[in-house]
Amino acid sequence: MRLSRYFLPVLKETPSEAQIVSHRYMLRAGMIKQQAAGIYSWLPMGFKVLRKLEDIVHEEQIRAGHVPMLMPTLQPADLWQESGRYDAYGPEMLRIRDRHDRDMLYGPTNEEMITDIFRSHVSSYKDLPLTLYHIQWKFRDEVRPRFGVMRGREFFMKDGYNFDLTKEDALHAYNRHLVSYLRTYERMGLQAIPMRADSGPIGGDDTHEFLVLAETGESEVFYDSAVTDIRLGARDIDYDDHAQCQSIMEEFTALYARTDETHDEGAFLKDVPLDRQRTARGIEVGQIFYFGTKYSEPMGAMVQGPDGKQVPVHMGSHGIGVSRLVGAIIEASHDDKGIIWPEGVTPFHVGIVNLKQGDAEADGACEKLYKSLEAAGLEPLYDDRDERAGGKFATMDLIGLPWRITVGPRGLKNGVVELTCRRTGESEELTPKDAVARVIDIYAPHKAHSSAHWEPMARQSFHTWL
Amino acid sequence: MRLSRYFLPVLKETPSEAQIVSHRYMLRAGMIKQQAAGIYSWLPMGFKVLRKLEDIVHEEQIRAGHVPMLMPTLQPADLWQESGRYDAYGPEMLRIRDRHDRDMLYGPTNEEMITDIFRSHVSSYKDLPLTLYHIQWKFRDEVRPRFGVMRGREFFMKDGYNFDLTKEDALHAYNRHLVSYLRTYERMGLQAIPMRADSGPIGGDDTHEFLVLAETGESEVFYDSAVTDIRLGARDIDYDDHAQCQSIMEEFTALYARTDETHDEGAFLKDVPLDRQRTARGIEVGQIFYFGTKYSEPMGAMVQGPDGKQVPVHMGSHGIGVSRLVGAIIEASHDDKGIIWPEGVTPFHVGIVNLKQGDAEADGACEKLYKSLEAAGLEPLYDDRDERAGGKFATMDLIGLPWRITVGPRGLKNGVVELTCRRTGESEELTPKDAVARVIDIYAPHKAHSSAHWEPMARQSFHTWL
Missing domain, CATH: 3.40.50.800 (Anticodon-binding domain)
Incomplete structure (x- = not known):
């Protein structure tokens, strides 16, 4: 590209509204423009990076055997009434009424819709295992959007959903996601550490968040410094191999690494050698969940098992914050002159x-x-x-x-x-x-x-x- | 892809709600699932085709020298109040109020926002010519959505906007879009005929619609049959060459071809040889507009010209209905057994x-x-x-x-x-x-x-x- 033919509106002054470095540099480098609180246009260079990240996520998901599709941004309210989350979700959910007075919402996540798609089309264990995902714009009506694309209202997210006959298979899907996410972040030049997390409104028992260490992170994290020495690297991965995925998951999660939500001070002090105890701040760039039959039971997502009996499927959901990653990469890689893009994502x-x-x-x-x-x-x-x-x-x-x-x-x-x-x-x-x-x-x-x-x-x- | 690992939920029965062939086949071939009136999930094979079309549009726009970016789906109402279209737009505009009671809307098009981006960052004629575009989900709250993705409410559209110092340059941008659109459709295996059109709510004088002939088309069209013999083919195009783009535009628009909105029965009968007079139905898959200073004047998108004076820029906007094209291709290419994909877009x-x-x-x-x-x-x-x-x-x-x-x-x-x-x-x-x-x-x-x-x-x- 010749700069004379490009649109790269670099700013000389530091915008006063930007509190953190990624937001400042994204504005100054002409990557984004705010259109409303927490809502941004992605100017050409910003869009280019966003699209590169999207491509990497797609490639690594497809490599793991997950199937891409696309759900709409708007959803009918009735699906959420069925799961019970319509009332539970609070004012972060952007509720909309269309011209025929039907209740709609701008999807903040897609568990209900994907479960509806599944139950409409799948009825036999023979069609399992199945993992569907999409990368789509979401909306959460944050009361105080800030930090640029790191905590926007309209944001670009990959969310994937696994459907399995047994808990064991679903836990393999969990491990498969963990491994594919590690690969994804490493290709982006990021170290994202899986940390035991709290399940929040999605629900479920098993969940890990992926955190990038950065001073401006919103979470306080506690970890064994040895966890930062582990890399996936170029090893060959067979995503069908349960044992291999399990062993990588164990390798990356054996050492103490938790956010403040799940932090256990006693265990931290007891299990982590004194010279390796670290506290820092981290940016959450992804999360994986296993939640069993939490949605499949109330919504009737059943399959006929090998024995002819109807059973609810075991599910999990798995997200990567694609637009947020642009900010996270800058937080992790910059100096006082500007951004320093890792080779894997440079525009x-x-x-x-x-x-x-x-x-x-x-x-x-x-x-x-x-x-x-x-x-x-x-x-x-x-x-x-x-x-x-x-x-x-x-x-x-x-x-x-x-x-x-x-x-x-x-x-x-x-x-x-x-x-x-x-x-x-x-x-x-x-x-x-x-x-x-x-x-x-x-x-x-x-x-x-x-x-x-x-x-x-x-x-x-x-x-x-x- | 091995079908045993894919998600291709083929239906045996013809869904009763589908009135036209593309809608029937998209449902039966497991390409889409309706989530609400006029709102669809794109199941894996549907998404694959949609993404292929998106890629082709990007490639041909970039080839023409246009710069990709991405604007958000939600827009603040105030920009539309500035242009005067907030009240003019009618109930097709989905109006939204956020948790702080701010008026928002789900963008049906982006003239206001792109003009705002332009005026915020460009102030000199030296930065022109400039054409920015994006491919993003839009919403129009149709009173009676139907025909599947052909007339959905949430739809995927490419919309591009040119900014030029003079009317002459802006008309070159118009021609450049016409040529790049012809190339785009031909790569998709489609013949889309540019027809003189009515400018509608966008405004402006010069406008052509691109129509694919198909029995199920929503528009009645009148044309000289010789127009269907013209192809762009593999000719070399220099998008900087005003004369070449002008001559291709003239070649494709010289013969009579109009929709019922602009049809002139007298001229048709007089100018078109009797044996070449055709009436048929057509599906609109794109439209280009030159509208001069209609938005730049009220919104203050001015540049300093070579003579130091402030002048409003000449603009145009140019759209391709990407999600609608999936249906249009099927309408134009199928038999009684199912879809027949052109090689350029097959999943x-x-x-x-x-x-x-x-x-x-x-x-x-x-x-x-x-x-x-x-x-x-x-x-x-x-x-x-x-x-x-x-x-x-x-x-x-x-x-x-x-x-x-x-x-x-x-x-x-x-x-x-x-x-x-x-x-x-x-x-x-x-x-x-x-x-x-x-x-x-x-x-x-x-x-x-x-x-x-x-x-x-x-x-x-x-x-x-x-």
């Missing part, structure tokens, strides 16, 4: 800064770099505006592309350009050709990471090659 | 029917076919259920995959499988290897069609290769 792979726009040689070198990078399947952002170097550097630092190539007449005289790492600030002089090769190398592991383990199905579903 | 490229599930040889041959097709980047749907052949064929015909490979013990004895074209019903016996090669060949032009003309940018934005 553009590399920035090109032309120090002397209009100079034939500099322009030519930039064009050539731009086209070579595009030809390699990378997406550069070329700052081709007629602006002074300082302004261009400040913009690049603010928007946080992980790599920058700087092109100027002085370097070109020696046949070199400068490749700079946003995170370390370190620069290296290279020929333009070598700079392109280096950037290709940098992104190669990310490319390999996803295609190597990727079912063609996933690629086809969300990545039209037609 | 799966080829079906594999195993005539004798459980037979080691048949199972093995199917597995090998399945894996070879996936390895070639194609997405097969393998009916691996233990069902009789008749049921499997009926399902494949109903869901409408354009190609089917039938595998049975008798054929395998002679080393062959059967490749069947859904549209013609013609079958051919081939070795499994040749059948795979044939299917790859069939889809090759679609693959080439998009990648050959495709900016790397487009692919990167919506098709994470990371």
Whole structure:
């Protein structure tokens, strides 16, 4: 993308309404614009990151064998009356009356609707196991929306629902979600620690929240510092393998890690070695639940078992806050100049800064770099505006592309350009050709990471090659 | 995808509420489920098609130089009060009051909001031309929703908005949209004819609707039959070339083609040769508008021109009904057995029917076919259920995959499988290897069609290769 043709309305001043760093940087980098309290437009660069996160979530869910679909944003009230949650839900639920005076609501979650879909179409254990999910806009009418997209009212969420014949199968689905979520966050460059959580209004016994450690987190967390050394990495995962998923779940949840809601001070002090006891703040970026027959029983989601008897299915629900993740990634990865995107989610792979726009040689070198990078399947952002170097550097630092190539007449005289790492600030002089090769190398592991383990199905579903 | 692991709830009976063929087939093929009047869940196969159409729209918009972003579904009422449309819009607008008694609405379109974004961030002619678009759920509270997704209340629409300094530039944006829309529809296997239209509540002088001819269309249309012979085809298009876009616009709109709203019987009888006068019905799948300064003036979307003076920008808005297109494609392409997907939008490229599930040889041959097709980047749907052949064929015909490979013990004895074209019903016996090669060949032009003309940018934005 050439910046002259893009819409990147960078702000010079820090907006006064923004209390936390991700909100400030998202506004300043022209990623979002507030349209009403807790309701945002995603400007082009913000949308690009949001869409990349959505793609990663889809890919990892499909890889785990979960089936994508899409439920509407508005729901009829009667489904919620059936489950008993219509009255229970409180003023966070946005209630709507249509022109025929029918009671509707803007869905804050979808347990009722998915259970209705299931009971309408599935009647035999032979169709199980089944996990359906969607990524859709939700609404919760927070009394005091704040922190930008971190605590918005209209937010983008992945929510998935498993249907299983037995509790044992449903617990495997729980473990499968835990593993797929770990993979998802790691691909986004995040460490999200599963912590034992409180089930809240969804209900149920088994539940873990995934927390990203960050000073601005809304939850106080207590953990054994050794938990931060565990990584999923590139290990091969067979999502049909109950034992493997169980063992990964145990590996990641054996050590003490809890939010303040479930924190047990006695156990913490007793079980965690003194030098590994940590308290910090965390941002919740996902949660998984097993809740058994809590919805299937009252709503009649039954299947005929192998013995011919009707039994309610065992269910769980599993969510990832996709729009919130954009903020969480920034909270976890920034400095005082701006955002620092992890390579896996950056809106553009590399920035090109032309120090002397209009100079034939500099322009030519930039064009050539731009086209070579595009030809390699990378997406550069070329700052081709007629602006002074300082302004261009400040913009690049603010928007946080992980790599920058700087092109100027002085370097070109020696046949070199400068490749700079946003995170370390370190620069290296290279020929333009070598700079392109280096950037290709940098992104190669990310490319390999996803295609190597990727079912063609996933690629086809969300990545039209037609 | 293996059917045993998918969720494809095919119905045997024809649902009584469905009056038109696309609605019937979408329900029967397990693509959608109604959740309330005019509000649908998109079950996995329906969602897959919807997502393919969304991808095609994104690709063609980005190719035309338009910039994707995303506005929220809910909007504050005050923006609409500013433009004067809050009172004008009538009961189709779903009005909502939040917990703080603020007036909101579920956006039926986005002229006001995009104008607000523009005026907040752009102040110079140097930032023009600019076209921003998004694909988002909209709501229109139709008094009598019907025809399934063709006239739903919650619907998925692409709407784009151009901002230009002069009327001439804005008319180029109009032409650019017309061309990009023609390309979009052709990739979907549709002929959509631009017809002079009425501007309705959006306002403005220049407007064309795109109509797909179909018996069940809601509009009566009048046209010169020669208009149906014009195709965009694979011609190279430079979207920056005003003259080329203008000439394509003229080529496609020179002949008489109007809806009943703008039909002029005298001109029709006079200008169209008798043997080419046609009346038919059509489904509206898109519309483009130029409306000048209708929103920019009252809302103060001004830029400083080259002469230093403040001038209101010239705007237009341009829409494609993405969810409605799923129905329109089926209306235009089906027979009495079910849907016939065009190759460009089919949810799966080829079906594999195993005539004798459980037979080691048949199972093995199917597995090998399945894996070879996936390895070639194609997405097969393998009916691996233990069902009789008749049921499997009926399902494949109903869901409408354009190609089917039938595998049975008798054929395998002679080393062959059967490749069947859904549209013609013609079958051919081939070795499994040749059948795979044939299917790859069939889809090759679609693959080439998009990648050959495709900016790397487009692919990167919506098709994470990371």
